[in-house]
Amino acid sequence: MTGLPAMHPGPGPVPVLALGDVLLVTLQGELHDGAAEQLQHDISRRIASSPVPVTGVVIDLSGVEIIDSFLGRVLAEIAASARLLAARTILAGMRPAVAITLVELGLTLPGLSTALNVEKALSLLGRASSAAPTAHLEEGA
Amino acid sequence: MHAPITSTTRLPIGSDADLAWVRQQVRQAAADLGFNLVQQTKLVTAASELARNALVHGGGGHMEMTVLAEGAHRGLRLSFVDAGPGIRDVELAMTDGYTTGGGLGMGLSGAKRLVKEFTLDTRPGQGTTVTIVDWVSGLPAPRTGAP
Numbered sequence: 001m002t003g004l005p006a007m008h009p010g011p012g013p014v015p016v017l018a019l020g021d022v023l024l025v026t027l028q029g030e031l032h033d034g035a036a037e038q039l040q041h042d043i044s045r046r047i048a049s050s051p052v053p054v055t056g057v058v059i060d061l062s063g064v065e066i067i068d069s070f071l072g073r074v075l076a077e078i079a080a081s082a083r084l085l086a087a088r089t090i091l092a093g094m095r096p097a098v099a100i101t102l103v104e105l106g107l108t109l110p111g112l113s114t115a116l117n118v119e120k121a122l123s124l125l126g127r128a129s130s131a132a133p134t135a136h137l138e139e140g141a
Numbered sequence: 142m143h144a145p146i147t148s149t150t151r152l153p154i155g156s157d158a159d160l161a162w163v164r165q166q167v168r169q170a171a172a173d174l175g176f177n178l179v180q181q182t183k184l185v186t187a188a189s190e191l192a193r194n195a196l197v198h199g200g201g202g203h204m205e206m207t208v209l210a211e212g213a214h215r216g217l218r219l220s221f222v223d224a225g226p227g228i229r230d231v232e233l234a235m236t237d238g239y240t241t242g243g244g245l246g247m248g249l250s251g252a253k254r255l256v257k258e259f260t261l262d263t264r265p266g267q268g269t270t271v272t273i274v275d276w277v278s279g280l281p282a283p284r285t286g287a288p
C-alpha cells in the first residue's frame with residue numbers, strides 16, 4: 001500500500017524536476033523542517049531563473065504520510081510565491097488519511113488546487129495529451 | 142483510568158531530526174498496537190505539532206511514550222516535556238490562529254482535536270508538559286474537542 005516504506009528520515013534536499021514549463025516535486029517519507037524550507041527557496045529560484053517561463057508547479061504528495069501545520073504552511077507559501085511569479089501550484093495525490101487529518105487539524109489550505117494524481121495535475125495545467133479535460137478543480141478564492 | 146503501564150520510551154527533542162524520529166516512533170508504536178491508518182495519522186500529526194512546540198517554543202525537551210492497557214483495550218500516552226518559558230495565557234494559546242512565532246497558530250488547538258484526551262500543564266518560567274492519550278478505536282472514551 002505504501003509505495004516506499006518510510007525508512008530513514010531524509011534530511012537531504014528534495015529534487016525539483018522540470019517538465020517543459022512545469023516543475024515537478026515529489027515528496028516522500030520523512031521531510032525534515034530544514035529540507036521543507038530549502039524546497040520553498042529552490043522552487044522560487046527555479047521559477048525566477050528558468051529559461052522557459054514556468055506556468056505550473058506540481059507537488060506529488062502520494063508518498064507523504066503526514067502533513068502537520070509546519071509542512072502545511074510551507075506548501076501554502078510555495079503556492080503563494082509561485083503565484084506571484086505567475087505559476088500555479090497543484091498538490092497531487094494526497095492520501096485520504098492525510099486529508100482527513102488536515103481538516104480536523106484546521107488546515108484547509110485555501111487557494112491551493114488539488115488533483116488525484118500527477119497525471120491529472122498535469123492535465124489541469126494543460127500539459128497532457130489526453131483530450132478530455134475532466135477538471136473538477138476547486139477554485140480557491 | 143488506572144491503566145497499568147506496560148512500557149515507556151523516552152525520546153529527546155532537540156533538533157528537527159529528532160522531530161522526524163519522534164514521528165516515526167509514534168507511527169510504529171501506533172501501528173503495532175493496531176490503530177487504524179486514520180488514527181495513526183492523527184496521532185502522529187498531533188505528536189509532530191507538540192514535539193515542534195517543545196522544540197521551538199520550549200527550547201527543547203523530550204517525549205515520553207507509554208503503552209496503556211485497560212482490559213483488552215490498548216492505548217498510547219504521549220507526554221511532551223520542556224523546561225522553557227511556559228505559557229502565560231493558556232486559553233489564548235489554545236485559540237485557533239493564535240501564534241507568537243509566525244506560525245499558523247493551529248498546533249495546540251489542532252492537536253487537541255486530533256486525539257481523545259489532551260492535558261496541558263504549564264508554569265511560567267518553568268516549562269510546559271502536554272499529554273495526549275488515544276485508544277485503539279472501540280473504547281467509549283470521553284470525547285473532547287467535539288466540533
Ligand SMILES: Nc1ncnc2c1ncn2[C@@H]1O[C@H](COP(=O)(O)OP(=O)(O)OP(=O)(O)O)[C@@H](O)[C@H]1O
Nearest residue numbers: 069194198199234240241244245246247248249269
Ligand atoms: N511548549 C511551549 N512552550 C511555550 N510556549 C508555547 C509552547 N507551545 C505553545 N506555546 C505558545 O502557544 C502558541 C500557540 O501554539 P501553536 O502550536 O498553536 O501555534 P504555533 O506553534 O505558534 O504555530 P503552528 O501553527 O506552526 O504550530 C505559540 O505561538 C506559543 O506562544
Ligand SMILES: [Mg+2]
Nearest residue numbers: 190194248249
Ligand atoms: Mg506549534
